[in-house]
Amino acid sequence: MSRLLSAVAIVAAVSGISLSAAPKTTEPASIILNVPSPTVAPAWTPRLGDVVTFTVSYPKTLDHFGVRIQVLCYQDGNLVYGEAGPYSQEFLLGGAMSTWYLNDGAADCHADLYYWSYNGGQKFNPLATVGFSALSRSGN
Numbered sequence: 724m725s726r727l728l729s730a731v732a733i734v735a736a737v738s739g740i741s742l743s744a745a746p747k748t749t750e751p752a753s754i755i756l757n758v759p760s761p762t763v764a765p766a767w768t769p770r771l772g773d774v775v776t777f778t779v780s781y782p783k784t785l786d787h788f789g790v791r792i793q794v795l796c797y798q799d800g801n802l803v804y805g806e807a808g809p810y811s812q813e814f815l816l817g818g819a820m821s822t823w824y825l826n827d828g829a830a831d832c833h834a835d836l837y838y839w840s841y842n843g844g845q846k847f848n849p850l851a852t853v854g855f856s857a858l859s860r861s862g863n
Contacts, residue, residue, distance in 0.1 A: 752781040752850035754792065754836040770858035771817045771827060779810045779836050781850050788838035790850070796823055796832040796857060803830060810836065816857055830857045 755778045758767050769775050781790055793807035794814045803823035806814055816832070817824040836850040 750780070750782040752779070752836055754779045754834055754851045754853045756834065756853055756855050768856060768858055769816055770862055771823060771830070771860045773816050773857075774813045775816060776813050777810070777834055777836075777853070779851070781836060785838055785850075788840060788848075790836065790838045792834050792836055794832060794834045796830040798823065798826075798828055798830050804832075827861075828859050829863065832857050 756769070757776045757778055775794075777792055779790070779792070790810050791807055792810050792812065792814075793805065794816075795802060796804040796816070801822075803826070804817050804821040806818055808814070814834075823830055831854070833852055833854040835852050838848050838850070840846045840848055
């Protein structure tokens with residue numbers, strides 16, 4: 724009887740180890756630049772002054788962290804516009820008074836889906852990124 728109990732205890736311990744060592748699976752995150760509807764041209768490209776929105780997905784277990792988006796745009800490698808807000812926010816490309824707004828021109832942009840965690844200090848946690856080009860006000 725004691726051998727049977729020992730065998731059961733060993734099997735339970737080994738089973739517990741293999742289960743706890745298994746990798747945790749989570750829903751992948753994504754971010755997509757929304758195309759306005761209806762679009763006039765077959766290939767829409769946002770431009771300075773356009774309002775853009777994003778469709779996102781992420782593990783719902785992160786809801787309590789307040790998942791956000793940051794939009795960053797660059798000209799010649801220099802940051803000319805940056806804005807962050809809740810994932811459901813609309814973003815006015817160039818804002819109301821950025822370097823990009825003042826100087827115009829095309830820009831290379833990306834939007835990052837992320838959240839902040841505060842376990843022993845503040846930590847930026849990126850989830851997904853989408854890159855896009857944005858034209859000048861005139862469409863160049």
